[in-house]
Amino acid sequence: MKLLEERIQTDGRVLGTEVLKVDNFLNHQVDPALMQAMGNEFARLFATEKIDKVLTVESSGIAPAVFAALALNVPMVFARKKQSLTLSGDHYVADVYSFTKQETNHILVDKRFIQPGERLLLIDDFLANGQAVAGMLQIASDAGATVVGAGIVIEKTFQKGRALLDEQGVRVESLARITAFENGQVVFADESPVVN
Amino acid sequence: MKLLEERIQTDGRVLGTEVLKVDNFLNHQVDPALMQAMGNEFARLFATEKIDKVLTVESSGIAPAVFAALALNVPMVFARKKQSLTLSGDHYVADVYSFTKQETNHILVDKRFIQPGERLLLIDDFLANGQAVAGMLQIASDAGATVVGAGIVIEKTFQKGRALLDEQGVRVESLARITAFENGQVVFADESPVVN
Numbered sequence: 001m002k003l004l005e006e007r008i009q010t011d012g013r014v015l016g017t018e019v020l021k022v023d024n025f026l027n028h029q030v031d032p033a034l035m036q037a038m039g040n041e042f043a044r045l046f047a048t049e050k051i052d053k054v055l056t057v058e059s060s061g062i063a064p065a066v067f068a069a070l071a072l073n074v075p076m077v078f079a080r081k082k083q084s085l086t087l088s089g090d091h092y093v094a095d096v097y098s099f100t101k102q103e104t105n106h107i108l109v110d111k112r113f114i115q116p117g118e119r120l121l122l123i124d125d126f127l128a129n130g131q132a133v134a135g136m137l138q139i140a141s142d143a144g145a146t147v148v149g150a151g152i153v154i155e156k157t158f159q160k161g162r163a164l165l166d167e168q169g170v171r172v173e174s175l176a177r178i179t180a181f182e183n184g185q186v187v188f189a190d191e192s193p194v195v196n
Numbered sequence: 197m198k199l200l201e202e203r204i205q206t207d208g209r210v211l212g213t214e215v216l217k218v219d220n221f222l223n224h225q226v227d228p229a230l231m232q233a234m235g236n237e238f239a240r241l242f243a244t245e246k247i248d249k250v251l252t253v254e255s256s257g258i259a260p261a262v263f264a265a266l267a268l269n270v271p272m273v274f275a276r277k278k279q280s281l282t283l284s285g286d287h288y289v290a291d292v293y294s295f296t297k298q299e300t301n302h303i304l305v306d307k308r309f310i311q312p313g314e315r316l317l318l319i320d321d322f323l324a325n326g327q328a329v330a331g332m333l334q335i336a337s338d339a340g341a342t343v344v345g346a347g348i349v350i351e352k353t354f355q356k357g358r359a360l361l362d363e364q365g366v367r368v369e370s371l372a373r374i375t376a377f378e379n380g381q382v383v384f385a386d387e388s389p390v391v392n
Contacts, residue, residue: 029273029309030258032266059254059274062226066259070228077225078255083279113225 001041001175004153005188007034014181018156019100026153027060027125038175039067042123042151045173046072049148052118053077055140057096057107057132064153065123072121077114079107079136092142094135099128107135109143116144127152127174130161137168149173157189197237197371200349201384203230210377214352215296222349223256223321234371235263238319238347241369242268245344248314249273251336253292253303253328260349261319268317273310275303275332288338290331295324303331305339312340323348323370326357333366345369353385 013021025031042064054076056065062078069076083105085093091108098105114120122136133150140147147170155162155174165172177189209217221227238260250272252261258274265272279301281289287304294301310316318332329346336343345367351358353375361368373385 023306024308025271028276028306029271030262030265032262032272033269035262036266059258059276062255062258063262063272066226066228066231066262069226070232073229075221075225076228076259080224080255110219110224112220 001038003034003037004176007031008154008176008178008186012186014184014186017181018159020154020156020178020181020186022154026063030063032063035063036067038064038153039069040071041175042068042121042173043071045151046121046149049121050119051121051148053114053120054123055079055109055114055120055136056123057081057136060125061123064125064151068121068123068151075113077109079109079139082106082108092139094138094142096131096135098131107132107139109139111143114140114143114145118143118145120145120147122147122150123152124150125153127155127161127165127172128159130159130164133161133165133170137170151175154178197234199230199233200372203227204350204372204374204382208382210380210382213377214355216350216352216374216377216382218350222259226259228259231259232263234260234349235265236267237371238264238317238369239267241347242317242345245317246315247317247344249310249316250319251275251305251310251316251332252319253277253332256321257319260321260347264317264319264347271309273305275305275335277301277303288335290334290338292327292331294327303328303335305335307339310336310339310341314339314341315344316341317344318346319348320346321349323351323357323361323368324355326355326360329357329361329366333364347371350374 054069057079065076085106149171152174155177157179179189180187250261250265253275261272281302348370351370351373375385376383
C-alpha cells in the first residue's frame with residue numbers, strides 16, 4: 001500500500017537492525033485518515049471471503065481493526081492482554097510471548113463473542129515473530145471458528161512470523177512488507193502491481 | 197444520544213447498583229457503526245472549538261476517539277497504561293487510581309505528541325469517579341496544552357467524576373447520562389431536546 005510505505009519512509013524511525021518505531025502515526029499517536037484507508041484496503045483484499053467478525057489484540061490493533069470491521073459491516077472484537085490470570089472458564093485464553101519484552105502475556109476473549117463456525121479476519125499492527133497472530137489462531141481454534149486470513153499493517157519478512165503462518169496455511173495480507181533495515185533506511189519487498 | 201441509549205437498554209447488563217457492562221458493543225466486542233456515529237456526534241458537539249488533537253486512554257477509548265479525530269480531521273493520541281514505571285523524562289505521566297480494581301496505574305504520553313499551546317479534546321468510554329479524565333487533565337497541564345472539553349460515552353451521574361470536572365471548569369459532553377440503576381434497569385437523565 002503506497003500511502004503506508006510513503007508514511008513509513010517519512011515518519012518511521014529505524015532503531016538498529018530490527019526495530020521500526022511508528023508511534024507517531026500508528027501505535028501511540030494515530031492518523032485516523034490513514035487508519036480508515038488501511039481498513040478499507042483490508043476489506044478490499046478479503047472482499048471475496050464471507051467474514052462474520054474481525055478479531056484483533058489491544059491496543060495497537062484496535063484502530064485499523066475497527067475501520068476494517070466498519071468497511072466489512074461486521075463487529076470487531078479485541079482480545080484483552082493480561083500479565084496475570086484468574087481463570088474463570090468464561091474466556092478463551094492463549095499465551096503470547098514477547099521477544100522484545102522477553103515476557104509472556106495472556107490474551108483473552110470472552111466466550112460469548114466468538115461462536116463455533118464463525119469466520120474471522122485477524123488484524124494486527126505488526127507481524128514479526130508471529131506470536132500475537134498465533135495466539136489469536138489458538139483462540140479461534142478453541143472456539144471452533146474459522147480464520148479466513150490475517151491482515152497485517154507492517155510485516156517484517158526477515159523474522160519468523162510469516163513462515164510460521166505459511167506453514168499453517170493461513171492467508172496473510174500485509175499492507176507494507178519490510179525485508180531489511182539498511183543504514184537506518186527501510187527496504188520494502190517488491191511491490192505488487194496493485195494500484196493504491 | 198438516542199441510538200446509544202437504546203443500545204444500552206437492549207444490550208447493556210446491569211450488575212448490582214453501580215456497574216454497567218457494555219462489553220458486547222463498546223469495550224470488548226465493538227460495533228464500528230455505532231463508534232462512527234458517536235465520533236461524529238462528539239465532533240458536532242465541539243464543532244465551535246478549534247481542536248488540534250484528540251487525547252484518550254487505551255484501550256476502550258480508542259475506538260470512539262479515532263472516529264472523533266477522523267470527523268475533526270486531527271490526529272488522535274492514546275495514553276499508554278502501565279502498572280510499573282521506569283521514568284525516562286521522555287513522557288508526561290499521571291497516576292490513575294481504579295476504584296473497581298483498587299489499584300493505581302500510570303498513564304503515559306510521549307512528550308513529542310503534545311505540544312505547548314495545543315487544544316485538546318479528551319475522550320473516554322466511562323465517566324464514573326473521573327480518575328482517567330483527571331489523569332489526562334494533569335498530562336495536558338504538564339504539557340502546557342489547553343483542554344477544550346471532555347467527550348464521554350457513558351456518564352454515571354451518581355458518582356463523583358462529573359462534580360470533580362465541573363469544579364475545574366471542564367466542559368463535559370456525555371452521549372448517555374445514567375442517574376441510577378433500579379431493579380437491574382438503567383435510568384437515564386432527562387434527555388436534551390437535541391434530535392439525533
